[in-house]
Amino acid sequence: MALKSDATSWGSVAKFFHWAIVLLILTQAVIGLVMVELPKRPSSIPVYSFHKSLGITILALAVLRLVWRLFDTRPRDVPGMPHWQALGARFGHALLYALIFAVPLSGWLFDSASSLRPLYWFNLFPMPNLTGGKNEAVKEWAEGAHELLFWVLILVAAGHAAAALVHHFHNRDETLARMLPWRSRARGLS
Template identity: 45%
Template sequence: MTAVQKYTLPARLLHWLVALGIIAAFALALSFDDMPLSPGKLKLINYHKWIGITVLGLAALRLLWRLGHRPPALPAHMAAWEKLAAHAGHALLYLLMFGVPLGGWLYSSAKGYPVVWLGLVPLPNLMDKNEALAGTLKTLHMLGGWSVIALAVLHAAAALKHHFIDRDDVLRRMV
């Protein structure tokens, strides 16, 4: 029996930290979406922003790490379409890991709301206040959030399929 060819420890840690951050940010967004404006809602929105900026930073670290460290090869038994789907899914996940937080930051800037990471580090506005564009940015941010969750569910389902049906090492490489 051969040993599992795993992702590096930093790659695995960044993967799971980003995943937890995305889930937490999404859950927070769902929790405050229908709340009336209140100090409690503003606190949850700030937590959402903090997590989003953290995910953005972790995604940047993850991409930098990935550029210098090749991931384990996909199993030889995978069909060409499965390999293509895996690569396309990963590319789209990376795009969303950057696009969704940046979209939220752009939305905050367009609304004129500051982003202050962890309540300590004020981040620059990415654009001038623009109420006309803010609604579109909010919609894009929300669609991106739902998209990253949907894609993450497919990603997890594929990993579980590999583990329980194909009985290969795809899932074990990341745990």
């Protein structure tokens, strides 16, 4: 399997970033939805810390993914794809990238403005406080933004997945297949 993408398929590095971020976001969604229902007591702190560390990990992977995209070619659109679909896909991808950055950044900002305890990435090293200390106005805004952006990300990601499934099962093209991790190169493209 090639590391870099080519004209017909995504390379293994792009696939790794894509699927790792997908799995981490799904994990984050479950943890985040469960975590907010937990009682506010010391025994809940490890769940919150794990959620925050996963968020920082998603942010780091998003940065690495974006840097990789600067050096990696993008596969051509599948043959026969209408121009409006290609434009929609590009817009959707740009929106996903923005949300993949915005959700963890808003969570980090919320944590920083709360200043309950220092933020450590998996208890290995401290993360900088983005607000320099407690800030109630920023805390309130960031908390609302984090929740709203999470739900927008879920909706956009669901639309992205639905579009991939339509391409695969209805259009019967290689859009989804060329991003699947077990496919080395897309077949049937000219």
